[in-house]
Amino acid sequence: MFIHIGDDHVIQSKDVxxxxxxxxxxxxxxxEEMVFNQRKEKRVIESKESDPKAIVITKDYIYFSPLSVYTLKKRANMMTTLNRLEDFSDEFEA
Structure with missing residues (x-):
């Protein structure tokens, strides 16, 4: 599934x-050192519109998100719940 992390960025939850x-x-x-090294590799995506509240570390990039850790956690949990509902729907179709 995907998670919207703010600033028009959507990432796959499995990459987080x-x-x-x-x-x-x-x-x-x-x-601090990890972000510094990733900035040299141009693998840090920062918000230009608002102050960051969370740092989302994925397999390939580091994102500075304007959303709080709590909000991102709720979004990730919501996706997990939706996945479970989708899994149950297969059982009812038979």
Whole structure:
């Protein structure tokens, strides 16, 4: 399934490695270094319209999302629920 993470970016949920609060960027040297290295590789997609609230780490890119971690988690959980409903619908068709 797909998750809309803000700023017209939609990613596949299976590609998400982690979603962390943006405030951790300045307090974690590991995250800071990872973002720095990915910026050199041009694999960081940042919001130009609003301040980021979350960092979405995928297999290939790092996205700075204007949505909160809580909102992104709710969206991901909603997709999981919808997947389960789709799975049950197959049983009723038979």
């Amino acid at each position: 490695v982690s979603i962390v609060d943006h405030s951790l960027l300045s307090s974690s040297s590991i995250i």
